[in-house]
Amino acid sequence: MEEQFLQNLSETEFIEQYQKTEKDKYEKPSITTDMVIFTMDTEKVSDKRKKAEKELQLLLIQRGGHPYKGDWALAGGFMGIDEDVDTAVQRELKEETGVDGIYAEQLYTWSAVDRDPRMRIVSVSYLALVDQGKLPPLQAGDDADDARWFTVKDTVVESHEEQISSTIRRTEEIELEMTSGEITVSATIERVTVTEGTNTKTTVWMKKQDGIAFDHAEIILYSLERLRGKVNYTNIAFNLVGEEFTLPDLQQVYEVILGRALNKVQFRRHVEGMVLDTGKEIKTGAYRPSKLYRYNSAWVHDQWK
Amino acid sequence: MEEQFLQNLSETEFIEQYQKTEKDKYEKPSITTDMVIFTMDTEKVSDKRKKAEKELQLLLIQRGGHPYKGDWALAGGFMGIDEDVDTAVQRELKEETGVDGIYAEQLYTWSAVDRDPRMRIVSVSYLALVDQGKLPPLQAGDDADDARWFTVKDTVVESHEEQISSTIRRTEEIELEMTSGEITVSATIERVTVTEGTNTKTTVWMKKQDGIAFDHAEIILYSLERLRGKVNYTNIAFNLVGEEFTLPDLQQVYEVILGRALNKVQFRRHVEGMVLDTGKEIKTGAYRPSKLYRYNSAWVHDQWK
DNA sequence: GTAATAGTGTCTGTTAGACAGTATTAG
DNA sequence: CTAATACTGTCTAACAGACACTATTAC
Numbered sequence: 001m002e003e004q005f006l007q008n009l010s011e012t013e014f015i016e017q018y019q020k021t022e023k024d025k026y027e028k029p030s031i032t033t034d035m036v037i038f039t040m041d042t043e044k045v046s047d048k049r050k051k052a053e054k055e056l057q058l059l060l061i062q063r064g065g066h067p068y069k070g071d072w073a074l075a076g077g078f079m080g081i082d083e084d085v086d087t088a089v090q091r092e093l094k095e096e097t098g099v100d101g102i103y104a105e106q107l108y109t110w111s112a113v114d115r116d117p118r119m120r121i122v123s124v125s126y127l128a129l130v131d132q133g134k135l136p137p138l139q140a141g142d143d144a145d146d147a148r149w150f151t152v153k154d155t156v157v158e159s160h161e162e163q164i165s166s167t168i169r170r171t172e173e174i175e176l177e178m179t180s181g182e183i184t185v186s187a188t189i190e191r192v193t194v195t196e197g198t199n200t201k202t203t204v205w206m207k208k209q210d211g212i213a214f215d216h217a218e219i220i221l222y223s224l225e226r227l228r229g230k231v232n233y234t235n236i237a238f239n240l241v242g243e244e245f246t247l248p249d250l251q252q253v254y255e256v257i258l259g260r261a262l263n264k265v266q267f268r269r270h271v272e273g274m275v276l277d278t279g280k281e282i283k284t285g286a287y288r289p290s291k292l293y294r295y296n297s298a299w300v301h302d303q304w305k
Numbered sequence: 306m307e308e309q310f311l312q313n314l315s316e317t318e319f320i321e322q323y324q325k326t327e328k329d330k331y332e333k334p335s336i337t338t339d340m341v342i343f344t345m346d347t348e349k350v351s352d353k354r355k356k357a358e359k360e361l362q363l364l365l366i367q368r369g370g371h372p373y374k375g376d377w378a379l380a381g382g383f384m385g386i387d388e389d390v391d392t393a394v395q396r397e398l399k400e401e402t403g404v405d406g407i408y409a410e411q412l413y414t415w416s417a418v419d420r421d422p423r424m425r426i427v428s429v430s431y432l433a434l435v436d437q438g439k440l441p442p443l444q445a446g447d448d449a450d451d452a453r454w455f456t457v458k459d460t461v462v463e464s465h466e467e468q469i470s471s472t473i474r475r476t477e478e479i480e481l482e483m484t485s486g487e488i489t490v491s492a493t494i495e496r497v498t499v500t501e502g503t504n505t506k507t508t509v510w511m512k513k514q515d516g517i518a519f520d521h522a523e524i525i526l527y528s529l530e531r532l533r534g535k536v537n538y539t540n541i542a543f544n545l546v547g548e549e550f551t552l553p554d555l556q557q558v559y560e561v562i563l564g565r566a567l568n569k570v571q572f573r574r575h576v577e578g579m580v581l582d583t584g585k586e587i588k589t590g591a592y593r594p595s596k597l598y599r600y601n602s603a604w605v606h607d608q609w610k
Numbered sequence: 611g612t613a614a615t616a617g618t619g620t621c622t623g624t625t626a627g628a629c630a631g632t633a634t635t636a637g
Numbered sequence: 638c639t640a641a642t643a644c645t646g647t648c649t650a651a652c653a654g655a656c657a658c659t660a661t662t663a664c
Contacts, residue, residue: 011422014371018423027386028333031416031427066319081332081425085416101504109414109429111336111390118323120386122336122427124414168602195602198543199406238503248616263654265618270653287615288661297473297500553643568627570645575626592642593634 029111029120033089034076034216035059035104036223037097037128039135040240040253041149054252055151058178058220059096060185062146067117068213072178072185074220075147076123085124093128096147098136103239104128107223115215127223129239150178150185154224157188168195173207176217185211189221231257235274238295244278246290247271274299334416334425338394339381339521340364340409341528342402342433344440345545345558346454359557360456363483363525364401365490367451372422373518377483377490379525380452381428390429398433401452403441408544409433412528420520432528434544455483455490459529462493473500478512481522490516494526536562540579543600549583551595552576579604 009017037059042052060072075096079088085106093102107125115121158173170193177186188208194201204218212220230236237253251267275293283289314322342364365377380401384393390411398407412430420426463478475498482491493513499506509523517525535541542558556572578601585597 009371011371011374015422018371022423026335026383028335029384029386030331030333031336066314066316066323069316078331079334079416079427081334082418084418085414085427103503106413108411109390111384111429113387113389117320118327122384122390124416163603166602197548197602198408198540198600235503243502246616263656264616265620265656266652266654268617283662285615286613286663288617290616295503297471297502298468551643568629569643570629570647571625571627573644588635590642591636591640593644595643 027120029122031079031085032076032121032123033079033085033092034074034110034123034125034219035089035092035096035128036074036107036125036220037093037102037130038152038223038227038240039130039132039149040256041132041151054249054256056256057149058152059147060150060178060180061096062148063213064146071211071213072148072150072183073213074125074216079124089126089128097130099130099134102128102130103236107219107226110215110219112215123219125219125223127226129227129236131240131242133242148180148183150180150183152220152224153177153179154221166196169193170195174221176212176221178212178220183211187212187217189218228257228259232270234301235295235299238274244280244292244294246282246284246292247275248290250275250293332425334427336384336390337381337426337428338384338390338397339379339415339428339430339524340394340398340401340433341379341412341430341525342398342407342435343457343528343532343545344435344437344454345561346437346456359554359561361561362454363457364452365455365483365485366401367453368518369451376516376518377453377455377488378518379430379521384429394431394433402435404435404439407433407435408541412524412531415520415524417520430524430528432531434532434541436545436547438547453485453488455485455488457525457529458482458484459526471501474498475500479526481517481526483517483525488516492517492522494523533562533564537575539606540600540604543579549585549597549599551587551589551597552580553595555580555598 039057039059040054041057042054059075061075063069063071063073075092077088077092079085083091086104089104090102093104094100104126105128107127109122109124111122113120115123153176155175155177156172157175159171161168161170163169172191172193174189174191175186176189177184186208187206187210190205190207192203192205194203206215206217209217227236231254237250237257240253241250247268250271251262251264254267255262274296276296278292278294280292281289282292344362344364346360346362348358348360364380366380368374368376368378380397382393382397384390388396391409394409395407398409399405409431410433412432414427414429416427418425420428458481460480460482461477462480464476466473466475468474477496477498479494479496480491481494482489491513492511492515495510495512497508497510499508511520511522514522532541536559542555542562545558546555552573555576556567556569559572560567580598581601583597583599586594587597588594
């Protein structure tokens with residue numbers, strides 16, 4: 001089909017012709033979604049006088065077939081030809097968790113040529129957060145699709161910086177470890193950032209990968225860093241607590257995400273405009289009851305700030 | 306092909322079989338890139354005693370064929386089956402601007418089903434910034450591919466907020482206008498944000514579109530907002546100035562991006578750690594010369610912060 | 611009362627914003 | 638000298654971080 005011929009047609013005729021002769025001229029990749037679904041688990045503590053600790057958990061699914069058979073992967077799936085990525089994500093989130101209207105935000109699109117051994121797959125990753133209280137009781141024995149919640153921990157095991165004339169090279173080695181009961185999967189990721197003037201180039205390298213499928217360790221690490229970055233200036237953390245919550249609980253959510261203790265006064269000042277006092281209280285132990293708050297929908301922030 | 310049969314094979318056999326029989330079972334979309342390439346234009350001012358004003362410009366390309374024939378579109382193109390999106394973007398940036406190693410950051414992946422009338426196209430958009438000094442003189446008469454630099458201006462023409470019980474609905478009408486010489490293209494975008502508790506849903510609506518192809522007005526608006534958001538806590542603005550620059554010049558870059566005047570003292574304090582004094586000076590008019598600075602590569606910031 | 615956690619008052623040091631001043635140049 | 642812009646010193650208000658204090662409950 002000659003380009004010239006196509007361009008002399010009317011737009012309607014052009015599109016008709018295009019779909020007949022041009023549409024599938026080149027090989028196309030498949031599009032999938034990969035969802036990093038986090039929840040904040042509250043451990044059941046037997047000692048009533050002690051406060052329950054929280055931990056960040058993430059949903060992984062054991063692969064039943066090749067490739068990476070037996071390894072654990074992020075939830076996700078192929079985008080249908082008549083749905084957009086956001087719709088696909090909401091559909092899959094519902095399928096995986098049984099919850100409707102989960103918070104999900106597009107993270108990054110991964111397109112390395114060899115990221116899937118079967119064929120060319122471009123994947124749009126999403127960060128999703130769900131309140132544990134809304135989840136149907138995920139049974140330990142729900143082996144229908146071998147989905148499990150894993151606690152996540154990322155540790156910087158090494159980090160150094162060297163300067164060769166005007167070039168600065170920063171190297172970081174990060175270990176990602178996820179555990180669910182007796183199962184532990186892990187990966188070691190090396191990230192090298194070379195800065196020359198304004199120009200910065202980051203290369204990521206999977207040094208070790210044990211029980212995690214595809215490039216999902218990299219995606220998980222990326223989502224963890226995004227989550228941490230957004231906690232302080234958005235309302236993202238509120239997606240991990242219920243409608244009503246106490247400030248000590250909310251603070252713990254922040255602390256678990258950031259991986260460090262926060263100052264109580266400063267924390268309360270920080271969230272002051274974001275919460276509304278419900279007037280209610282809740283007794284959780286042998287001490288002063290906490291006030292119950294809810295999210296203040298009128299709170300605004302710049303989309304980027 | 307039976308799933309069961311496939312899964313009983315070894316991984317190598319499985320992949321071989323998969324590529325023969327499964328790979329193209331479902332219809333796939335095409336993947337393209339769309340690049341929002343900005344530069345900071347310094348207007349030539351005839352009056353030597355007056356300082357040159359800067360303005361933000363963006364590269365658009367006139368469509369020679371259907372669809373949107375004659376309209377202006379972002380630079381971009383199809384991703385090859387054996388390259389990743391980043392590589393495709395760098396290749397196209399070089400083709401379009403003649404400059405190597407341009408700063409480019411992935412923005413968002415657009416996947417609305419009807420965003421291209423020819424077929425299903427998913428597009429990964431990039432924000433790219435290039436120093437005008439590095440650009441080969443873009444001739445007014447370079448009609449080879451009808452590429453032109455347009456000045457950009459976005460204006461909020463209307464904005465209101467209503468609360469119906471616990472639901473807050475924010476409506477914004479934004480006008481995007483781009484001009485290059487006698488050519489002006491524009492679009493009016495309506496953005497409605499409905500907040501209910503923590504749950505926020507944003508719907509974007511193209512109310513008017515004049516001379517801009519596809520959903521590119523929406524992509525441009527998105528990139529403008531990202532650029533503004535990142536200016537204050539990253540080094541992104543330094544990609545719009547040369548190796549050596551004066552602080553008044555740099556401040557003007559910030560001011561043009563943010564669309565407001567900045568306080569001189571505070572600005573200098575803000576960029577203090579990011580710049581290095583070269584010891585050189587430059588005379589630009591009938592007044593005290595400016596010191597020349599360059600970017601301090603050792604400056605670090607949290608990836609997200 | 612004690613132990614434990616919830617919540618508040620206040621000090622201090624850092625940062626953002628505004629203003630007024632001095633410095634340097636061409637003409 | 639003046640006009641124009643570069644650069645600096647300093648005041649003030651806002652915010653982050655730390656500490657010490659009071660409040661409420663079960664036992």
